[in-house]
Amino acid sequence: MHEHTGRITVDGLGKRFGAVEAVRGLGFTVEPGLVTGFLGPNGSGKTTTLRMILGLVAPTSGTALVEGVPFASLDSPGRVVGAVLEAQGFHPARSARRHLRVCAAAIGAPDPRVGEVLGLVGLTADADRRVGGYSLGMKQRLALATALLGDPRILVLDEPGNGLDPAGIAWLRDFLRGFARSGRSVLVSSHQLAEIGQTADRVVVIHRGACVYQGELAGLGGGRRARVLVRCAEPVTLARALVAKGLMEVDTLPDGRLSIGGANAVLVGDTALAAGVAVYGLVEEQMDLEQLFLQLTGGVAG
Amino acid sequence: MTAVPSAGLAARMVKAELRRTLSVRMWWALLIPVVLLSLSINVFGGVFSSSLSGVGGETPGVLLASLAYSLSLGSVFAAVHGAVQSSGEFRHRTITTTYLTGGRVPVLLARSGVAAAVGALYALGSVAFGLLAGLLGQGSATFPSAGPLLGLIGTGIAVCALWAVLGVAVGTLMTNQAGAVVLLLVYVLAIENVLSLILKSGSGSGLDAGPPAIARITSYLPANAGDVALYDIPAVVLAGPRYGRDAVESLAGVASPPPGWASLVVLALWAGAGIAAAWVVGERRDIT
Numbered sequence: 014m015h016e017h018t019g020r021i022t023v024d025g026l027g028k029r030f031g032a033v034e035a036v037r038g039l040g041f042t043v044e045p046g047l048v049t050g051f052l053g054p055n056g057s058g059k060t061t062t063l064r065m066i067l068g069l070v071a072p073t074s075g076t077a078l079v080e081g082v083p084f085a086s087l088d089s090p091g092r093v094v095g096a097v098l099e100a101q102g103f104h105p106a107r108s109a110r111r112h113l114r115v116c117a118a119a120i121g122a123p124d125p126r127v128g129e130v131l132g133l134v135g136l137t138a139d140a141d142r143r144v145g146g147y148s149l150g151m152k153q154r155l156a157l158a159t160a161l162l163g164d165p166r167i168l169v170l171d172e173p174g175n176g177l178d179p180a181g182i183a184w185l186r187d188f189l190r191g192f193a194r195s196g197r198s199v200l201v202s203s204h205q206l207a208e209i210g211q212t213a214d215r216v217v218v219i220h221r222g223a224c225v226y227q228g229e230l231a232g233l234g235g236g237r238r239a240r241v242l243v244r245c246a247e248p249v250t251l252a253r254a255l256v257a258k259g260l261m262e263v264d265t266l267p268d269g270r271l272s273i274g275g276a277n278a279v280l281v282g283d284t285a286l287a288a289g290v291a292v293y294g295l296v297e298e299q300m301d302l303e304q305l306f307l308q309l310t311g312g313v314a315g
Numbered sequence: 316m317t318a319v320p321s322a323g324l325a326a327r328m329v330k331a332e333l334r335r336t337l338s339v340r341m342w343w344a345l346l347i348p349v350v351l352l353s354l355s356i357n358v359f360g361g362v363f364s365s366s367l368s369g370v371g372g373e374t375p376g377v378l379l380a381s382l383a384y385s386l387s388l389g390s391v392f393a394a395v396h397g398a399v400q401s402s403g404e405f406r407h408r409t410i411t412t413t414y415l416t417g418g419r420v421p422v423l424l425a426r427s428g429v430a431a432a433v434g435a436l437y438a439l440g441s442v443a444f445g446l447l448a449g450l451l452g453q454g455s456a457t458f459p460s461a462g463p464l465l466g467l468i469g470t471g472i473a474v475c476a477l478w479a480v481l482g483v484a485v486g487t488l489m490t491n492q493a494g495a496v497v498l499l500l501v502y503v504l505a506i507e508n509v510l511s512l513i514l515k516s517g518s519g520s521g522l523d524a525g526p527p528a529i530a531r532i533t534s535y536l537p538a539n540a541g542d543v544a545l546y547d548i549p550a551v552v553l554a555g556p557r558y559g560r561d562a563v564e565s566l567a568g569v570a571s572p573p574p575g576w577a578s579l580v581v582l583a584l585w586a587g588a589g590i591a592a593a594w595v596v597g598e599r600r601d602i603t
Contacts, residue, residue: 061603067415069602088324091416102408104339111338119331119416121323159412 016081019045019166019198021066025075028061028222035061036222039075043200045166048193050213050230051202058222059202060099063171066200067096079167091120095160096169097153105145109136109155112144113162120163130158149176157185168192170201174208186212206233240274241281242266244294254288255281270294328417328425335429341399342433345392349437353385353445358452376553378449379459379467380566382442383545386471389441390478390541391503393434397482398495400430405490411602419598423487427480427590434479438471459552466548473579474541477586481537484589487597507538508568515570530570540581542567547575 021043028036036058043049053059064070066077068084079087079094087093103112113127131137134154139147144155153176160168168189174182189212193199203209209216216233218226226233240262245251248271252263255273262274273281278297285292336342357378404410413422450458459467482499489495511533534543543563550562563572572578 064601064603069411069414071599071601085418088321090418094415096415098411101411103412104403104407104409106339108338111334115331115334115338116412116416118334119327119413121327159416163416 015087017166018080020080021167021198021200022078023066026062026065026072026077027074028065028070029073034222039219039222039224041217041224041227043198045198046193046196047214048189048199048201048212050209050216051200052206052209052216053204053219055204057219059219060171063098063169063202067094067169089121091116091163091165093165094167094169095163095165097156097160097173098171101156103144103152103155106143108141108143110140112155113158116159117162122162126162130161133161134158150178150181153177167198172202172204174203239277240272240298241276241278242270242272242296242298243281243285243292244270245285246291250288251285251290254284258284324421325425328421329428331417332425332429336400336433341396345396346437346440349389349392350440350444352388353441354448356385357381357445357449376549379463379549379552380546381449382445382467383549385441385445386438386474386545387542389437390434390475391500393437393475393479394482394499395496396433397430397479398486398499399492401426401483401486402490402492402495406492414602420594423590423593423597427483430479430483431476434475435472438475442468442471463548463552470544470548470575470579474544474582477582478541480586481589484593487593503538507536510536511539511568533569534572534578535581537582537585539567539569540578540585543569543572543578544575544582
């Protein structure tokens with residue numbers, strides 16, 4: 014039965030395109046009140062999974078339920094789920110306002126809501142221009158406005174950072190957190206850990222169509238395995254000082270920089286100051302997702 | 316499987332589809348050639364006064380026949396509109412949003428309904444401007460009497476609406492927009508004519524039994540069925556009830572046509588079959 018929980022339940026989900034097994038045996042849940050990050054490298058099956066949840070692609074095995082029922086069984090899908098997907102287009106000759114009025118009619122949202130969502134994403138000034146002349150970022154914001162029309166309980170976003178400028182990404186991050194705080198659900202996919210790290214409460218990591226990790230972001234250990242690269246006047250002195258502080262993963266890179274594993278910039282900077290070593294450059298490097306997958310999948314390269 | 320939409324959902328979908336259709340220029344851009352064709356066909360009406368020798372241009376039946384001809388061409392544009400409207404969703408990749416905000420079957424049914432309304436509008440536009448041109452241009456033409464004229468208008472609306480629905484079906488089945496439009500035009504303007512010629516080629520025996528069964532199939536092809544329905548009324552006015560069927564045969568290019576109302580049913584069955592196929596295919600298609 015349809016329940017108004019805002020929960021997504023994926024169980025044993027699989028999809029085969031001809032000989033390609035895009036998704037296999039995938040299971041996870043998206044809980045209300047949280048931002049769930051959906052991580053995986055390009056081509057790992059994220060988009061296919063999101064489209065199966067949204068009833069756009071039929072699974073070959075398993076189920077993907079939205080509030081306890083398949084998406085196609087929702088009587089007012091636009092009031093339950095809002096989605097921003099990658100291959101979502103707009104008719105180039107239609108203005109943003111007219112596009113939203115079409116969708117508002119389909120969802121059953123009142124027309125004044127169109128002006129509200131236009132204001133929310135900052136498109137009011139351009140609302141009557143044809144979408145054909147929009148930038149990628151404007152189209153992305155229009156897609157978000159469309160998703161929000163029906164004031165849904167669930168937001169699903171596929172790589173929403175693409176096309177947005179840094180300010181737009183920061184705005185979206187705050188918006189998604191606020192959306193989740195109000196007791197609703199957010200499922201957002203990305204191929205970059207850094208992009209999602211500051212937003213997600215939970216993460217589901219998939220690799221080659223199967224789930225390799227599900228749970229708290231901290232459990233991924235992304236932060237722990239970060240490293241700091243430092244260019245300084247006396248590498249040998251600094252290295253000694255760092256080792257004395259208990260940092261054992263200190264290496265010299267071919268370009269002369271020091272690489273310090275398991276440290277952060279503050280610790281390295283303070284140590285250099287205390288040792289009296291001049292620092293010319295300091296870079297904090299998160300471990301990238303590909304490396305992480307190698308560890309999660311037991312070192313089997315993808 | 317998606318259930319048949321509830322009343323509230325149906326109303327929302329129709330409203331959305333109306334806005335979708337009216338918010339781009341396609342619907343009136345295609346009305347222009349419909350009106351222009353109707354004007355040029357009816358101002359001369361010569362095709363019919365010359366092809367039906369012995370029948371004077373002063374007969375109101377000539378104007379009715381040229382109106383029927385322009386309605387027949389108008390129905391092609393109604394079909395093109397329906398096909399562009401549904402295949403355009405795939406071309407511009409708007410289908411994802413459309414399916415996310417409404418179910419697949421409700422969208423298909425609402426789109427068919429709105430496309431049918433646009434088709435009906437083309438029929439009305441064609442008749443209105445055709446009558447005007449006919450009365451001004453065919454100097455001696457008299458205004459057709461109300462009964463046959465209203466009958467022709469009603470048939471024209473039905474034929475254009477049904478062709479619009481067939482267009483929606485083709486545009487849903489063939490997601491390539493150019494392919495869907497070209498297929499429709501080539502079929503209606505060429506393939507069906509060639510098919511009719513082949514089917515009728517064996518009817519030379521000329522016995523009292525009439526044309527062979529295979530030649531009779533010509534009346535049941537979709538474009539011919541529409542033409543038979545359209546020419547039914549003008550033919551009776553032109554040639555009288557006794558020779559009306561023969562006139563329909565020559566006007567529509569078919570062999571022993573059924574009555575006009577039956578041809579409308581035949582066309583409706585084609586449209587229904589098209590929508591059923593689009594329903595089945597559209598509901599299962601992966602939107603990637």
